[in-house]
């Protein structure tokens with residue numbers, strides 16, 4: 001090696017080092033908000049403790065939240081439609097109790113927050129700001145007082161429907177099926193009252209999971225910016241959980257924010273075919289692993305580890321998540337996109353986004369894609385804080 005090439009190598013190493021430190025510095029400096037994590041209902045309510053290292057069991061635990069630089073986490077409160085009247089609201093409250101207990105046990109790591117100002121203060125104190133969002137209108141059991149009660153307990157968004165419709169709003173899954181909703185598609189008069197009460201309370205209206213008719217009815221009813229807490233752009237994967245270009249533009253016009261889900265199927269329409277072919281090919285081994293007692297994430301990890309080359313081509317690349325961001329920025333603008341991972345509610349993520357500790361790779365990828373620091377700060381969390389503030393403001 002001559003002097004000239006060793007000098008240019010040194011320069012290249014220096015450049016790489018400064019690039020890597022600049023993305024880490026930017027990541028640390030930015031307020032990272034994730035608007036949807038299912039660890040409470042899927043992991044904690046199943047008996048696991050977030051204080052323990054849940055690597056291999058769950059996407060989320062307290063240590064990995066810190067490692068990923070997650071500053072504000074919205075914990076989803078969830079039960080499905082089998083929890084009917086008399087059970088769903090009570091179970092929602094039990095999950096809030098559980099979140100409160102976790103925060104109480106870990107005052108050095110977590111802080112419950114009720115306002116954007118409290119969230120910013122928690123971040124300054126090097127704690128993860130914790131708040132909750134209720135996923136599924138059935139948990140208010142058709143009662144506006146229940147909605148107010150949940151707000152008073154710190155719930156800051158309600159996803160109007162989950163996959164099931166409620167009496168007052170149709171879901172995306174049911175609208176696609178053409179059945180399962182009550183009387184007609186969209187919001188009925190009570191549904192409009194729910195939206196108006198949420199606007200008054202300062203609770204964000206979340207439009208993930210709702211049907212297109214419900215979406216447009218909300219856009220025409222709400223006086224505040226809406227939230228889409230965990231969905232993607234349908235142009236890449238025309239799934240009913242994703243937003244069409246017209247919907248993306250409408251969220252932009254409304255002043256709202258679309259937070260991207262990390263689920264491979266929502267990001268990439270070809271993912272399911274790749275995964276099904278892989279599973280069919282290794283069916284016998286998968287059955288054997290099941291007989292050994294493996295299931296869920298542990299089963300998937302075990303079979304993927306046996307075939308690293310094949311499995312490495314199944315999950316979409318991280319760059320595809322950035323493509324979704326680019327698309328929303330192009331249609332609606334930089335102020336209307338954020339992150340809503342759906343960790344612990346999804347079975348597959350893009351390469352290198354394995355769990356809540358991996359968020360810094362997004363910051364790195366955004367810098368490499370050419371986004372400026374101020375723009376990245378908006379995507380990581382600034383946009384959510386803006387719509388939370390707009391909703392909290394009494395009008």
Ligand SMILES: [Zn+2]
Pocket residue numbers: 135209230345
């Ligand atoms: Zn969901």
